[in-house]
Amino acid sequence: MRQKHMLLPTLREAPAEAEALSHQLLLRGGYIRQLAAGIYSYLPLGTRVLHKLERVIREEMEASGFDELLMPAMQPSELWEKSGRYSEYGPELIRLDDRHGRGFVLGPTHEEVITSLVAAEVNTYRKLPLRLYQIQTKFRDERRPRFGLLRGREFLMKDAYSFDTDWSGLDESYQFMVQAYHRIFARCGLHFKAVEAEAGSIGGEGETLEFMALAEIGEDTIVSCPSCQYAANLEKAVFRQQEGVTLLEETIPEMEEIYTPDTRTIEELNVFLGEKPESFLKTMIYMVDDQPVAVVVRGDHEVNEFKLKNALGASSVELAELNKVEELTGAPHGFAGPTGLDIPVYLDLAAAAVADGIAGANRKDYHVRHLKKGRDYDPVATGDYRNATTGDCCPHCGDNLVFSRGIEVGHVFKLGTKYSKSLGATFTNMEGKEELMIMGCYGIGVSRLMSAVAEQYQSEAGIRWPLPLSPFQVHIIPVSIKDEAQAGLAEELYRTLQQAGMDVLLDDRDERPGVKFKDADLIGAPLRIIVGKAASERKVEWLNRMAESEKEMINADEALARIHEICSSSKGGL
Amino acid sequence: MRQKHMLLPTLREAPAEAEALSHQLLLRGGYIRQLAAGIYSYLPLGTRVLHKLERVIREEMEASGFDELLMPAMQPSELWEKSGRYSEYGPELIRLDDRHGRGFVLGPTHEEVITSLVAAEVNTYRKLPLRLYQIQTKFRDERRPRFGLLRGREFLMKDAYSFDTDWSGLDESYQFMVQAYHRIFARCGLHFKAVEAEAGSIGGEGETLEFMALAEIGEDTIVSCPSCQYAANLEKAVFRQQEGVTLLEETIPEMEEIYTPDTRTIEELNVFLGEKPESFLKTMIYMVDDQPVAVVVRGDHEVNEFKLKNALGASSVELAELNKVEELTGAPHGFAGPTGLDIPVYLDLAAAAVADGIAGANRKDYHVRHLKKGRDYDPVATGDYRNATTGDCCPHCGDNLVFSRGIEVGHVFKLGTKYSKSLGATFTNMEGKEELMIMGCYGIGVSRLMSAVAEQYQSEAGIRWPLPLSPFQVHIIPVSIKDEAQAGLAEELYRTLQQAGMDVLLDDRDERPGVKFKDADLIGAPLRIIVGKAASERKVEWLNRMAESEKEMINADEALARIHEICSSSKGGL
Structure with a gap:
């Protein structure tokens, strides 16, 4: 193309609103322009990159036996009520009424639409498996759109869905997608990792992998092993449990209160007492399905709410409000400890290994020391309730885990029957019996992928596009x-x-x-x-x-x- | 592709809700499925046809020097307030608030977005002309979605925009598009006509052509000449004025009232009096920019409100309410005539040629006959205020005009400065002076085109797709x-x-x-x-x-x- 009459407005200076370098360079290179927060126009250069991405994705999807279709952005609210997501999804779901007052949502994803479509059209095992995908514009009203295309409110996605007669069929569909995703991201020149992950709001029963583009600005933490294949996101990551220091019973003195005025955080305690955070038993009060519990982790560790939720079989886990903490512990926030509480105490394995601990005294301005499990407090359960951290070891091979940042550019997900159940996607099996279809869903953020590649291929002067994606070779x-x-x-x-x-x-x-x-x-x-x-x-x-x-x-x-x-x-x- | 595991649900019976044969066949062939009124999923077959259409369109747009971009569906309401269309557009414009209460519309078209984009990025004649297009999903909340993809609420469009320094530049951009449209529709195997048309809600100053697919179910009437190139839609069509019968002054008797109880319509009068509709002076009361006027056309003719509006330089023309008619004429609806009215009378040329006329008497249950212009009534103006009809002749060559039905699949439009003025799209000319950009816009309904082709290539057994569009050759x-x-x-x-x-x-x-x-x-x-x-x-x-x-x-x-x-x-x- 000829540059003279192209809409190619380069900028000498980076616009102040752009934090991420990829965002700056996409603006400066004349690739995109913001229309509203998190909503962008793709100028001719940006459109060309999108098309190249789409082409790579289409080729690999077709090669995996997935057929393309195109579903609407406007989806009747009733469908979302059937699946239960109308209320679950929260304010990120854009809702509107048509001129007749009928409720619609702008699809952030299409499980409801495709499941009801397939439920209406397919009813025999002979038409299964069914593997479908689309490349389509999605809407999500992010509270804080960020980093240009990385977290937008209107964005382009490839979303794919599989319908199988059984779980081994789903395994196959899932593996096809895992392989295809590896090929797609490799063809895009992306440096990425496939990591084990937790199920998000999409729900479902099974396995999920997230494909992470490695980048400092990534909002996700990736935990991986330098020696073997193990990689997971922080929510999901597990590790070998470390052995605690074994002390003889008699060497631990009686528990005693210490006056610690205005000393609420681990850092403050560390300074005040001169003891290492590893000796502290950090006690957090959570509401688990509206019931209060105390969770105790070591002072240098963080509670992992996903692990807690899974371990307790709960459907919601959130930190208790400050007044609730005060009511339950008898002390203001910052002085909670496991002794003398009327609520169940869950003890992390690493904290359980702290033989001689320091914790809040459940009394304002006081902590206790020489806390001993069994003698001074009794947990209802001990387990892995914390995030991996530096020094933790690979669960498979024992090497030291490493931590990096990533941008989620894709995920594959075994949905199972969550949607086929709520939306009636059944089929008649070989024996003439009705069964639920077993589903999987598989997404790639196309516009986000463009940004992730730009983030990895940035230089001071501009993006150095990999050949297959560059708007011009x-x-x-x-x-x-x-x-x-x-x-x-x-x-x-x-x-x-x-x-x-x-x-x-x-x-x-x-x-x-x-x-x-x-x-x-x-x-x-x-x-x-x-x-x-x-x-x-x-x-x-x-x-x-x-x-x-x-x-x-x-x-x-x-x-x-x-x-x-x-x-x-x-x-x-x- | 292999049929076994495709989502290709053919139907033996036509679904009851589908009126148009193309709609029935697209449903029966497994091309599309309705998700909500006027909102469709494209199944794999339909998606393949869309892609083939897109490819033809892209090739011809690029060949015409138009560059592709992609603009968002969600557009800030402020932009539409600036252009004045936020209120003008009415309930067809889908409006919504984001989580922060900011107003958005779902774009039915993108004049506002592209004009503000270009206004921000281009400011010199050296970057002009600028010619851009996109293929993108549009939203319009039709009151009565119909005929499947023909009149939907969510649909795919190609919309293009040109920005020139002057009107001769716009002429060139416009001609490029006219030529491209001819090639695009020809490549699609479509039987079509480019017809002169009236400006719709999009506004603007200049010329416009509509590209009409010929089809019985079309909602538009096309007036064309079998001998020369002349073609226009009914709103716009002109014709040679017919000569009236010349009668000697003395041969027309005095005007006289006749008792015509309950005889309000031309058909009823025709039966009651035994006179041909050609002798009647049909008198309609209109509100033109809120001022009442009477418009007189021959009994066998229809008022053309666009012509009336243009002739009177009005911005709105609508029929008066029945009570208003009674107040102004002193008689109930059905008995209006041009004599003795206190409001201006506009006389159509064909009605002016009726020397000895019959009209309402402005008195309940009475008409008058032997009505003579100048003697019995005085029009303020005489002009072409009616639709073309059978028997009218081509304005260019005089041959008898023919009438057919069409589906609008594309239009080209000289916008002029309507949007560049309201959204500040200016440039500095060679002499350093600031001027407004001269714009054109050019649309093709991609999903509608799919339906129009299906309508033309229908057979009892199914659609017989033209080779370039068929999902499979x-x-x-x-x-x-x-x-x-x-x-x-x-x-x-x-x-x-x-x-x-x-x-x-x-x-x-x-x-x-x-x-x-x-x-x-x-x-x-x-x-x-x-x-x-x-x-x-x-x-x-x-x-x-x-x-x-x-x-x-x-x-x-x-x-x-x-x-x-x-x-x-x-x-x-x-």
Whole structure:
């Protein structure tokens, strides 16, 4: 394409509102513009990247036997009431009434629609498995849209759904998707990890993996093992339990109160008492399905609410309000401890290994020391209720776990019968009996993926797009478009490459070279041909930004040959 | 693709709710399913047709120098308030509040968004013209969604916008689009006409053409000339004025009242008086920008409110309420006439040619006859205020105009400065002065186009898709999938065609032949290969549904050769 009349508004300065570098560079490179918080227009460059992503995704979905369909954004509220998600979903679900007063939601996802569709159309095992996907615009009214496309309110997703006759069928559908996702993200040049994860609001019974793009700005913590394949997100991560220090019974003195005025946090206690956080028994009061419990973890550990919820078989877990804490412990927040409480105490395994502990005294401005399990307090249960942390070891191989940040770009999920039950997706099996279909769902955030790739391929000057996603493979820049030889050679190269099916951008603007080069960096095409004074000798400057090589003066035909070689080997390899 | 595990639910019976045959056949063929009134899911077959349409549209838009972008569905209400359309648009505009109470609309079109985008990013003549388009989901809360995809509430559109420095630039952009539309609809195999039209709610100053798919169920009336290029929709159509009968002054008797009890309509008068409608002066009371006027047309003619509005330079024209009519004429509805009224009388040219007329007497149960212009009533103006009708002649060549029905599948529109003015899209011209950009907008209803093609290519048994749009070019049907020779040959042909890049459907189901053939008719692929008992001799039955030929037994390789020939010549030609 020709740059002159494209809508390609590059910016010299990063807009103040953009925190993430990928967001800044997508704005500066003229890829996207914000219309409202979390709502973006994709300019021609951004649209081209989206299309390339869509193409990779479509090819891999089709190769996995998934057929494309397209479902509406407007979904009747009744469907969401049937599945129970109308109330569960909260204010992130955008609701509206039509002119007749009928309720609709703007779909953040399509389990309800596809399940009711399949329920209406398919009723025999002979039509199963059924594997379907769409690439479609989704809506989620995020409380705090952030980082440009990373957490938006209107975004593009690929969502796929499988319907099987049994769990082993679901295993197969699920594995097809896991494999496809690995191929898709690899083709996009993404550095990613597939991590074990907890079920979110989507619900369901089974296994789930999240595909995480590795990035500092990621909102998720990934726990992984450097030696084996183990990887999980922080909510899900497990680890080998450490052995506690074994002390002889008699070496632990009687429990005693200590005066700790205004000392509420572990850090404050640490300073005040000069004891390490590892000796503290941090006691948190939770409401579990509206019943209060105390959860005790070591001072340097954090409670994992998902583990707690799962261990207690609860449907909701949240921290008690401060006045509730005061009512239950008899002391203001910051002085809770496991002794003398009237509510059940759940003790984390690492805290259980603290033989001689320090905790709140359940009395204002007091803590207790020499706390001993069994003697001074009695937990109703001991278990893993905490997050993994530095020093924890891989549950499989025992190596030290490492922590990194990730952006969730995809997930695969064994739904089981959650939706087929509530929306009546049944089939007649071989014996003529009616059964529920076993479902899976599989999402990729397409617009988010674009941002995640940009985040990984950022440089100070602009995004250095991986070849398969770059809006243009080649950028041709005549230094002076008014010079006939330069304009002529640039035009010739442009046409030759276009005819060969390449995506080429020709900078046909009458601008200073410095402006053109800065824009080229911001646009970020991996291959660049600069047509300058040597044009009359058919010589051009060649720059392969993927190879981080220096500019090199070569013959124009050599440049063409290199482009063909790079693009064809990349196509084959990706 | 393999039919067995596709979501391809064909129906033997037409669903009762579907009026239009295209709608019935799209449902029966398993192309679409309704989710709510006017809101449809596209099943895999429907999605494939959409993609083929999109591809044709993209190719022609790019060839015309338009760049693709993608704008959001959720648009801030403020933008629509700026353009004035927030209140103008009425209940068809879907409105909603986000979680913070900020107002949004779901875009039925994107003039506001793109104009404010361009206003923010482009400010010099050097970046103009700018030509942009998107293919995107639109929302319009139709009062009466109808005919499946023809009038839906959520639908797919291609909308394009041009920004020029002057009107001659707009002419060029507009002509590019007119040419592109002709190519797009021709490639889709559509029978269509480009007709002159009136500006709708989109507003603007200039020329507009509607592209109409010819179809009986169309909601628009097309007026066209069989001899020359003239075509317009009914609102816009003009014609040569017919000469009136010239009578000598003295031959017209004095006006006299006649008793016409309960005779209000032209038909009733026709029966009661035995006079032809051509002698009647039908008098309608209108409120024009809230001022009453009388409009007089011949008894066999209809008032054209658009012409009236344009002629009077009014911004609104509507029929007066019945009580208003009584107040102004002194008689109940049905007895109005041009004599003795206190309000301005506008006389249509054809009515002006009625020398000796019959009209209401402005008195209950009375009409008058021998009404003579100038003697018995005085119009303030005479002009063309009516619809074209049978017998009217082409304004260009004088041939008799013909009337047909059409479905609007596209329009091109010279917007001028309506949006650039209200949303501040200005640029600095060569002399450094600020000017408004001159805009055009250009729409194609993509999902509606799918329906219009289906309407034109219907047959009793199913849609006979034109080759470029059919979800599959070839349908291979082994009569018995259990027969090894049949299954083997079918599979071989399937793979060969797939590898050649064809879209092929293989009926790998274990169903009775009758079921398979009926389904094949409903699916509607143009080329069909039936692999039956002669498979062992590599003989197959060949059916080209485009040629309406009979089934023919030929060698399998001959079938492949024919497919290649048909598909490659069609690609070249289309």
